[in-house]
Amino acid sequence: MSSSSTAGQALHRLGVVELAAQLDAGQLSSVEITRHLLDRLPEPQSRAGLGAFICTNAEVALAQAAAADARRAAGERGPLLGVPLAHKDIFVTRDFASTAGSRMLAGYQSPFDATVVANLAAAGAVTLGKLNCDEFAMGGANENSAYYPARNPWDPSRIPGGSSGGSAVAVAARMLPAATGTDTGGSVRQPAALTGVTGIKPTYGRCSRYGMVAFASSLDQAGPIARSALDCAHLLKAMSGFDERDATSAQQPVPDFAAAAVAPRAGAGAARPLEGLRIGLPREFFGDGVSAGVLAAVRGALSELEQLGATLVDVSLPRTELAIPVYYIIAPAEASSNLSRFDGVRYGHRADDYKDLNELYRKSRSEGFGPEVKRRIMIGTYVLSHGYYDAYYLQAQKLRRMIADDFQAAFAQCDVIAGPVAPTTARTIGSQSDPVAEYLADIFTLPASLAGLPGMSLPAGFSDGLPVGLQLIGNYWREAELLQVGHQLQQATDWHLQAPATLA
Ligand code: GLN
Numbered sequence: 001m002s003s004s005s006t007a008g009q010a011l012h013r014l015g016v017v018e019l020a021a022q023l024d025a026g027q028l029s030s031v032e033i034t035r036h037l038l039d040r041l042p043e044p045q046s047r048a049g050l051g052a053f054i055c056t057n058a059e060v061a062l063a064q065a066a067a068a069d070a071r072r073a074a075g076e077r078g079p080l081l082g083v084p085l086a087h088k089d090i091f092v093t094r095d096f097a098s099t100a101g102s103r104m105l106a107g108y109q110s111p112f113d114a115t116v117v118a119n120l121a122a123a124g125a126v127t128l129g130k131l132n133c134d135e136f137a138m139g140g141a142n143e144n145s146a147y148y149p150a151r152n153p154w155d156p157s158r159i160p161g162g163s164s165g166g167s168a169v170a171v172a173a174r175m176l177p178a179a180t181g182t183d184t185g186g187s188v189r190q191p192a193a194l195t196g197v198t199g200i201k202p203t204y205g206r207c208s209r210y211g212m213v214a215f216a217s218s219l220d221q222a223g224p225i226a227r228s229a230l231d232c233a234h235l236l237k238a239m240s241g242f243d244e245r246d247a248t249s250a251q252q253p254v255p256d257f258a259a260a261a262v263a264p265r266a267g268a269g270a271a272r273p274l275e276g277l278r279i280g281l282p283r284e285f286f287g288d289g290v291s292a293g294v295l296a297a298v299r300g301a302l303s304e305l306e307q308l309g310a311t312l313v314d315v316s317l318p319r320t321e322l323a324i325p326v327y328y329i330i331a332p333a334e335a336s337s338n339l340s341r342f343d344g345v346r347y348g349h350r351a352d353d354y355k356d357l358n359e360l361y362r363k364s365r366s367e368g369f370g371p372e373v374k375r376r377i378m379i380g381t382y383v384l385s386h387g388y389y390d391a392y393y394l395q396a397q398k399l400r401r402m403i404a405d406d407f408q409a410a411f412a413q414c415d416v417i418a419g420p421v422a423p424t425t426a427r428t429i430g431s432q433s434d435p436v437a438e439y440l441a442d443i444f445t446l447p448a449s450l451a452g453l454p455g456m457s458l459p460a461g462f463s464d465g466l467p468v469g470l471q472l473i474g475n476y477w478r479e480a481e482l483l484q485v486g487h488q489l490q491q492a493t494d495w496h497l498q499a500p501a502t503l504a
Contacts, residue, residue: 011036012174013499016083016231019177023072023082030072030082034065034126037084041128041175050160051142051150052169053086056129060095064126071124079234079258081124085178088164089130090137091117091222092211100213101133101163103146104348104368114211115243116180116222123238128176132166135370136339137182137215139163140190140441141432144372149429152195153500154466158426161191167225168195172467174499178226178235184215185327186421186445188223189457193421193469196459198486198496199225200232202479204452205250208243216334217248219327219449228496229458229486233257236479252477260480261487272309273488279305280315280414285444291424293463298420301460301470301489305418308488315410315417319403323446326403328439329383329396330450335373336380342368375435404451411475416485420444421457421469448473456482459495467495 011033014022022028038058042049061084068082092098092110099105113121121127134144142150142165150165152158153173160169164181168191171179181188183201192199200223207222214220224235240254266275279302286295302312344350344364351363369377383392410417422441432438448455453473460470470489474482490496 012040014177015227016079016177016234017228019083020079020081024077030065030068030084030126031062033082034061034084034128037128037176050153050156050169050173051132051148052166052173052175054089054099054101054130054132054147054166055096057096061126061128064121068124068126076124078124080120080238082126083124083177084126084128085120085176085180086128086131086167086170087117087180088133088167088182090133090182090213091180092213093117093127093130095127096130098130098213099147100137101135101145101147102368102370102373104342105213106349108348110211112211115208115245116239117211119241120180120235120238125238131164131170131179134163134165135373136213136335137163137184137187137220138335138372138376140186140438141429142166142191143429144370146370151429152426154196155426157428158466159194159429161194161422161426163187164225165191168192168197168199171195171197171225171227172500178224178231180235180239181223181225182212183221183223183449184219185331185449186442188225189421189445189455189469189471190442192225192457193471194426194467196467196495196498197225197227198229198232198456198458199223200236200456200479200482201449201454202236202240203250203454203476205248206252206454206477206479207239208241208246208249210243210245214338216331217338218334219331228490229456229483230258230261233261233483233487255480257480257483261483263484265484265488266309270309274305274485275309277310277416277485278414279310279312280410280417281312282315282317282320282410282417282419284317284320285419289423289443290420291463294420294422294424294468297461297463297468298470301458301493302418304489304493305485308492313414315413317406317410317447319399319406320443320447322399323403323450324439324443326396326399327442327446327450328379329392330400332376332380333384333393334380336377336384339369339373339377344368372435400450403447407447407451407453407473416481417473419471421471425463425466425468444471452476454479454482456486458486458489459498461495
């Protein structure tokens with residue numbers, strides 16, 4: 001089929017599964033899809049557009065697309081073979097500069113691909129470019145990018161959430177069917193929620209962290225962002241697996257997430273697909289701090305799940321509030337250690353003038369890091385310092401264990417846990433100058449991160465025209481169960497199909 005007739009089908013509106021079906025049927029080539037998407041990207045990627053991308057490379061993308069078409073022509077098949085996507089600029093890539101959203105790494109060229117990037121390339125996915133993010137993934141609004149903020153396609157005066165903001169914007173604005181993100185304390189789930197798309201952070205250890213620029217090593221996990229649970233399932237399958245180059249990646253079998261997502265949970269004889277599923281609602285997730293509009297949307301999604309056969313049960317995660325101080329001690333502590341490698345000698349930015357080695361370090365780091373990164377390095381250095389270590393870091397580690405134990409107590413009463421992703425819908429850009437107030441917005445995503453549990457964000461409707469996300473948290477290695485619940489919800493509702501009105 002010619003590219004003019006395929007362009008008429010609004011290819012950018014198709015998801016991963018739909019694109020793969022057209023590729024399988026020979027109705028489209030990967031080159032046609034890739035060209036169509038590249039043509040739609042605002043030029044140049046800058047403050048003028050939604051700020052989703054930090055860089056693109058049409059030549060590289062089209063060469064990858066042609067290679068995918070050749071693999072199909074040779075008889076190979078696969079759900080991602082020839083499907084375009086892009087990576088959060090926290091993953092290092094050989095074919096594109098890797099900045100981590102920081103001036104420190106401006107123009108940095110990695111000699112290798114991150115394992116997640118390599119895995120997706122092996123599955124035949126085509127990379128269009130690198131997506132905007134908060135500097136070193138520190139933030140929840142994408143306002144900490146050293147380049148420009150990413151903007152929410154539902155209202156470009158608003159944040160898209162962070163730190164994987166560019167990933168969520170690109171998927172929500174139909175620039176791409178899917179993207180990678182990373183989640184340390186909520187950075188896949190929050191931007192997915194605030195832009196009305198689907199994202200899943202798997203169990204810690206599911207995806208290799210090799211080649212993910214490290215923020216907080218005991219928390220960082222890769223995860224896909226796409227427009228449906230089923231599309232996420234296909235990406236997650238390709239992204240996952242043991243990697244001998246990451247000592248924290250798990251030797252855990254990777255299920256066929258897509259097959260699991262579409263399988264009816266309740267078995268063939270049951271009247272309703274989620275019959276028997278117990279969904280735990282932690283009372284701490286439904287309190288005063290949540291806006292009425294978010295609560296109403298979340299409750300609406302929960303009643304859809306009830307109609308599909310699920311039972312709602314009350315549970316408690318009593319240390320929810322403590323997740324904020326615990327995370328904002330542990331994550332900066334690990335960040336201060338990880339970011340010590342940026343010394344102006346081995347990587348990235350180097351100051352022009354310096355008298356001696358100390359001044360080289362000081363000036364390179366002062367110039368290369370933005371204010372939020374410096375704040376985290378200072379907090380982290382403080383809590384790890386002699387005399388404060390026991391009072392802060394050690395206490396935080398003990399509480400982290402107790403937070404994980406609370407989840408296990410809750411999972412004795414339910415199969416999955418549900419609640420809001422964020423307490424409010426997207427705020428306007430520039431409206432939050434208090435970093436501590438900003439940290440509070442992470443209250444519902446941090447607990448699962450600290451426990452290492454999988455968490456998912458699903459579109460759950462709107463409040464005043466802005467998307468709301470439903471969060472599902474599962475027990476360890478049970479991503480398939482979350483994807484299954486998400487897929488059933490998306491079979492029964494159309495929130496995930498809504499697109500911002502500004503789109504053609
Ligand atoms: N908002 C959190 C932070 O600023 C989480 C970021 C993330 O998950 N990368 O640390």
